[in-house]
Amino acid sequence: MISKEHIIKRFVSYVTIDTESDPTSNTTPSTKKQWDLANKLADELKSIGMQDVTIDENAYIMATLPSNVKHKVPVIGFISHFDTSPDFTGSNVKPQIIEKYNGKDIVLNKAENIILSPDYFDDLLQYKGQTLITTDGTTLLGADDKAGICEIVSAMEYLINNPEIEHGKIRVGFTPDEEIGRGAHKFDVKKFGADWAYTMDGSQIGELEYENFNAAGAVVKVKGKIVHPGYAKGKMINSMYIAQEFINSLPRMETPEHTDGYQGFFHLHDIHGNVEETTLQYIIRDHDKKHFEARKEVMVKLTNELNSQYGKEVIVTEIKDQYYNMKEKVEPVMHIVDIAEEAMKQLNIEPLIKAIRGGTDGSQLSYMGLPCPNIFAGGHNFHGRYEYVPVESMIKATEVICKIAELTAKKK
Numbered sequence: 001m002i003s004k005e006h007i008i009k010r011f012v013s014y015v016t017i018d019t020e021s022d023p024t025s026n027t028t029p030s031t032k033k034q035w036d037l038a039n040k041l042a043d044e045l046k047s048i049g050m051q052d053v054t055i056d057e058n059a060y061i062m063a064t065l066p067s068n069v070k071h072k073v074p075v076i077g078f079i080s081h082f083d084t085s086p087d088f089t090g091s092n093v094k095p096q097i098i099e100k101y102n103g104k105d106i107v108l109n110k111a112e113n114i115i116l117s118p119d120y121f122d123d124l125l126q127y128k129g130q131t132l133i134t135t136d137g138t139t140l141l142g143a144d145d146k147a148g149i150c151e152i153v154s155a156m157e158y159l160i161n162n163p164e165i166e167h168g169k170i171r172v173g174f175t176p177d178e179e180i181g182r183g184a185h186k187f188d189v190k191k192f193g194a195d196w197a198y199t200m201d202g203s204q205i206g207e208l209e210y211e212n213f214n215a216a217g218a219v220v221k222v223k224g225k226i227v228h229p230g231y232a233k234g235k236m237i238n239s240m241y242i243a244q245e246f247i248n249s250l251p252r253m254e255t256p257e258h259t260d261g262y263q264g265f266f267h268l269h270d271i272h273g274n275v276e277e278t279t280l281q282y283i284i285r286d287h288d289k290k291h292f293e294a295r296k297e298v299m300v301k302l303t304n305e306l307n308s309q310y311g312k313e314v315i316v317t318e319i320k321d322q323y324y325n326m327k328e329k330v331e332p333v334m335h336i337v338d339i340a341e342e343a344m345k346q347l348n349i350e351p352l353i354k355a356i357r358g359g360t361d362g363s364q365l366s367y368m369g370l371p372c373p374n375i376f377a378g379g380h381n382f383h384g385r386y387e388y389v390p391v392e393s394m395i396k397a398t399e400v401i402c403k404i405a406e407l408t409a410k411k412k
Contacts, residue, residue, distance in 0.1 A: 073168025077197030080148030109137030143379030
């Protein structure tokens with residue numbers, strides 16, 4: 001049995017190390033502080049008995065648990081990322097342990113009146129009676145994806161300490177910079193050497209995902225012309241007004257706050273401007289490849305229309321693809337999803353097979369030759385002060401890893 005206290009201690013030791021990534025940096029990892037946890041993880045993998053532990057010049061960590069059976073078994077992998085999102089501070093994280101959650105409001109920070117309430121976050125009620133780890137209301141928690149790392153390390157430790165559980169060769173990998181879309185960019189798939197892998201990077205217990213968004217980023221630069229406002233008639237071009245036209249011309253209801261399930265969106269996530277120049281930054285998302293391409297074309301067409309309207313090039317739009325739906329690469333090897341689903345069922349976990357409204361390292365890795373579905377890590381409300389994770393969910397995720405290893409090693 002995996003100890004609750006052991007899981008809590010390990011998880012807290014990870015989240016109290018600041019590993020926030022930086023999208024403006026050109027280095028890998030994007031922040032030096034990610035090395036603090038990377039080096040700790042490499043040392044910890046060695047200490048629990050993992051073999052072939054490596055950490056490269058970009059902080060990618062890999063390690064091996066050798067097979068303990070004589071028959072041939074596919075090599076499987078488990079992958080998580082150790083950076084945290086730059087959306088909210090991950091500095092000076094102070095986790096709070098809520099034993100036997102009573103289903104009521106949780107005061108995260110009394111001084112600032114920050115409350116984690118089931119009236120707003122109704123998922124909390126699933127975990128009544130369980131042990132929750134929350135923030136103190138001033139930082140994110142980092143369960144995305146330090147819960148996943150905790151579960152992988154704990155599973156490997158459990159398998160090492162319980163050699164009667166049969167398994168094939170297992171590879172583990174921990175990556176930097178996933179939160180800024182670069183987690184798989186320098187991942188050496190050939191060196192990893194697995195037939196397939198699983199990212200432990202999902203949310204609530206039971207999640208099993210092999211579909212994700214197709215994703216692109218768009219930078220829209222609007223050019224204006226500044227002159228003295230007292231003499232501006234017929235001369236001034238206010239880039240902010242043109243930017244407003246661009247924003248208002250996109251479908252208002254096709255935004256993150258108005259969509260769910262398989263619905264895609266345009267998301268304006270950053271805007272900076274003055275009369276002379278305004279820059280809009282969008283992300284474009286859709287599960288369907290044709291719809292994804294159509295969304296990009298909408299932005300290109302709108303750019304051309306506004307330039308035509310003003311009789312000059314007032315807008316330049318640059319669109320770059322970021323990642324694609326892994327479904328195309330996983331469907332030909334659906335047995336890897338079936339194994340994970342069966343593992344959950346054997347552990348009395350109801351599988352929640354659904355599409356990710358986002359992306360994981362697994363989406364990029366699948367296109368790099370490593371099919372890589374995503375499994376729950378247990379956390380909720382990622383990237384903000386209301387993030388929490390039930391300890392029981394982390395224990396179950398750890399058990400799922402062990403069960404997948406066991407099922408994969410069974411002779412057919």
